[in-house]
Amino acid sequence: MNPLGEKYLRKNFLPFIFCPGCGDGQIVQAFLEAVDELGIIEDLALAAGIGCSAWIPVYVHADVLKILHGRAIPGAIGLKATKPTRKVVVFTGDGDGLAIGGLHLLHAARRNIDITVVMVNNQIYAMTGGQVAPSTQVGARTQTTPYGNLEKPLDGCKVAMAAGATMVSRWSTAHSKPLTHAFKAALNHKGFSYVEVISQCPVQTGKYILGSSAPQFIFQWIKDHCVQIEEPSKMEEIEAQGKIPVGDFLQVEKPEFMEEVLKMNKALQEARAKGGPS
Amino acid sequence: MEKGRIKVMQGNEACVEAAILAGCRFFAGYPITPASEILEGMARRLPYVDGFCLQAEDEIAAIVAVVGASWGGAKAMTATSGPGFCLMQEGIGMAASVEAPCVVVNVQRGGPASGQSTSTAQGDLYQARYGSNGDYSLITLCPSTAQECFDHTIRAFNLAERFRIPVIILSDEIVAHIREKVVILSPDQIKLVERKKPTVPMEEFVPFQAGEDDIPAMPAFNTGYKIPVISQAKSLSGNRGNAREAETFIQRIVRKVEAHIAEFAEVQTYGDSKAEIAFVTLGSVSRAARSAVDMAKEKGQAIRSVEIKTLWPFPDEFVVRALEGAKRIVVAEMNLGMVRNEVQRVIRRPEVEIELFSKIGGIYPLPQEFLRFLEEKR
Numbered sequence: 053m054n055p056l057g058e059k060y061l062r063k064n065f066l067p068f069i070f071c072p073g074c075g076d077g078q079i080v081q082a083f084l085e086a087v088d089e090l091g092i093i094e095d096l097a098l099a100a101g102i103g104c105s106a107w108i109p110v111y112v113h114a115d116v117l118k119i120l121h122g123r124a125i126p127g128a129i130g131l132k133a134t135k136p137t138r139k140v141v142v143f144t145g146d147g148d149g150l151a152i153g154g155l156h157l158l159h160a161a162r163r164n165i166d167i168t169v170v171m172v173n174n175q176i177y178a179m180t181g182g183q184v185a186p187s188t189q190v191g192a193r194t195q196t197t198p199y200g201n202l203e204k205p206l207d208g209c210k211v212a213m214a215a216g217a218t219m220v221s222r223w224s225t226a227h228s229k230p231l232t233h234a235f236k237a238a239l240n241h242k243g244f245s246y247v248e249v250i251s252q253c254p255v256q257t258g259k260y261i262l263g264s265s266a267p268q269f270i271f272q273w274i275k276d277h278c279v280q281i282e283e284p285s286k287m288e289e290i291e292a293q294g295k296i297p298v299g300d301f302l303q304v305e306k307p308e309f310m311e312e313v314l315k316m317n318k319a320l321q322e323a324r325a326k327g328g329p330s
Numbered sequence: 331m332e333k334g335r336i337k338v339m340q341g342n343e344a345c346v347e348a349a350i351l352a353g354c355r356f357f358a359g360y361p362i363t364p365a366s367e368i369l370e371g372m373a374r375r376l377p378y379v380d381g382f383c384l385q386a387e388d389e390i391a392a393i394v395a396v397v398g399a400s401w402g403g404a405k406a407m408t409a410t411s412g413p414g415f416c417l418m419q420e421g422i423g424m425a426a427s428v429e430a431p432c433v434v435v436n437v438q439r440g441g442p443a444s445g446q447s448t449s450t451a452q453g454d455l456y457q458a459r460y461g462s463n464g465d466y467s468l469i470t471l472c473p474s475t476a477q478e479c480f481d482h483t484i485r486a487f488n489l490a491e492r493f494r495i496p497v498i499i500l501s502d503e504i505v506a507h508i509r510e511k512v513v514i515l516s517p518d519q520i521k522l523v524e525r526k527k528p529t530v531p532m533e534e535f536v537p538f539q540a541g542e543d544d545i546p547a548m549p550a551f552n553t554g555y556k557i558p559v560i561s562q563a564k565s566l567s568g569n570r571g572n573a574r575e576a577e578t579f580i581q582r583i584v585r586k587v588e589a590h591i592a593e594f595a596e597v598q599t600y601g602d603s604k605a606e607i608a609f610v611t612l613g614s615v616s617r618a619a620r621s622a623v624d625m626a627k628e629k630g631q632a633i634r635s636v637e638i639k640t641l642w643p644f645p646d647e648f649v650v651r652a653l654e655g656a657k658r659i660v661v662a663e664m665n666l667g668m669v670r671n672e673v674q675r676v677i678r679r680p681e682v683e684i685e686l687f688s689k690i691g692g693i694y695p696l697p698q699e700f701l702r703f704l705e706e707k708r
Contacts, residue, residue: 115555115557
């Protein structure tokens with residue numbers, strides 16, 4: 053077994069649920085590399101909802117709360133608030149995170165609470181059999197858009213930035229080193245971090261949208277379509293070419309929510325101890 | 331021992347007071363009438379006890395955050411009313427499935443849908459028991475006074491911790507907003523129950539294996555157990571279960587509550603416990619029924635009022651015992667017969683018709699109406 057797997061996987065849960073050629077295994081690898089380099093396995097609290105990507109944390113030998121479709125983020129907030137030293141990471145997909153759980157993403161980003169959301173974007177509802185997702189490109193034929201998708205996709209990175217996330221990156225399964233680097237940066241970041249991973253789904257996206265279920269074909273499609281940019285201002289330009297901008301888009305320091313909560317609690321308690329209003 | 335303090339307060343305020351004393355350190359809620367005072371009260375109080383109150387983006391986030399906090403190691407609570415209780419159902423079923431102790435207060439108002447936001451009702455009884463998908467069992471308490479809001483809240487936390495379930499407090503607008511005397515017990519007068527923690531190291535710990543009482547030990551996250559908690563029907567190790575494992579799991583989470591009903595079920599009788607006329611009531615309706623019993627007594631008529639304090643699981647045997655010898659049974663409630671249906675199910679005496687005195691629309695029944703009902707339907 054891969055030495056990282058030997059060290060960090062929940063072996064009695066193997067084999068993985070993932071289909072052959074799925075990108076989720078690569079994401080497990082990149083995440084474990086980051087965890088290993090930072091030496092934080094004991095501090096991890098992982099959360100997930102429903103979907104293929106929601107199984108990623110279950111195989112990591114750490115405390116894991118895998119709950120309802122779209123609801124991992126509020127669960128993660130409960131974990132973070134009860135022990136702010138935890139490193140809380142949510143694994144979500146484009147359906148779980150941008151459709152049913154979209155509201156929670158907005159509000160967690162707005163609060164700048166120190167959790168990391170890893171959003172695995174395969175452009176489709178894969179586990180349920182290949183239905184259109186909020187990330188599916190216009191024109192794509194899926195099980196629920198048999199005549200082509202008429203809806204414009206939602207860009208999770210832009211949503212996170214607009215809502216107040218203080219660290220936002222997008223990479224793909226074809227960018228293993230920058231992805232590990234982004235995971236490390238996110239785990240070290242004090243505030244709400246959002247890391248999107250463009251990933252391959254041979255079984256659904258490949259077969260129905262891209263025209264081939266060969267993993268190497270989709271992997272090549274990702275390589276051809278992901279264009280690295282240094283500045284988020286270049287996003288539109290890349291998108292206009294039908295490509296997907298990837299890169300480390302944003303990292304800024306802003307007051308972190310739980311730190312502010314603890315500060316407020318302390319100030320109130322001190323004021324009361326001095327006989328102030330209660 | 332310190333004596334309790336006496337204060338005049340609302341039911342909702344009593345609930346806040348009790349939650350803090352019970353050790354609740356995480357609250358998440360969303361504003362809704364007539365429950366908002368609980369969210370407001372917790373927002374004021376929790377910072378002083380190193381707790382945290384989250385005003386969530388919706389009720390789904392609130393209940394799910396409560397489950398996260400519960401697994402995080404805290405005692406946690408949320409409060410809402412009918413429409414919010416609807417949204418919380420998926421989270422309540424999930425809490426039952428991941429066996430996360432927590433307390434959910436539903437201050438009932440008129441329904442269905444937006445219903446009547448400022449009026450009282452008792453229409454959410456089935457929702458408290460059957461609101462989420464699949465089979466599960468949890469405990470529902472029905473306070474009828476501000477004092478009981480206090481007492482039941484302490485009790486709800488203890489039962490949640492004991493059985494690792496969400497415990498529902500079904501209050502209603504009357505009980506929530508009435509201002510009356512509440513004895514606030516001092517901490518040393520309150521007996522608190524804490525969830526059972528594992529006694530073996532991680533290597534020997536089987537996450538969802540229970541002892542004889544069907545309740546597995548629960549380690550908080552980041553205490554070295556690296557536990558997989560998934561909301562699927564699970565095997566003992568916590569992985570997705572096969573058909574047999576799923577069945578074993580579901581049977582256990584139901585049995586752990588139902589088999590222990592004698593431990594927590596409570597039915598009280600007010601008035602003459604041998605009276606031939608019996609009211610069956612719960613929540614705020616019990617109050618008017620008591621007055622009706624007193625008024626009838628002055629006129630020389632004996633009535634008993636059987637008050638259901640623990641609604642779910644329905645305390646079948648307790649109700650049967652409390653209604654022994656009754657020749658006329660009138661279930662009084664502010665819905666179209668939800669408790670009546672339960673009483674009909676458990677009282678199998680062909681000579682006794684189970685009558686329904688129902689009042690809906692938000693106007694609280696007066697004691698005189700109880701007596702008029704007895705006259706007119708005779």
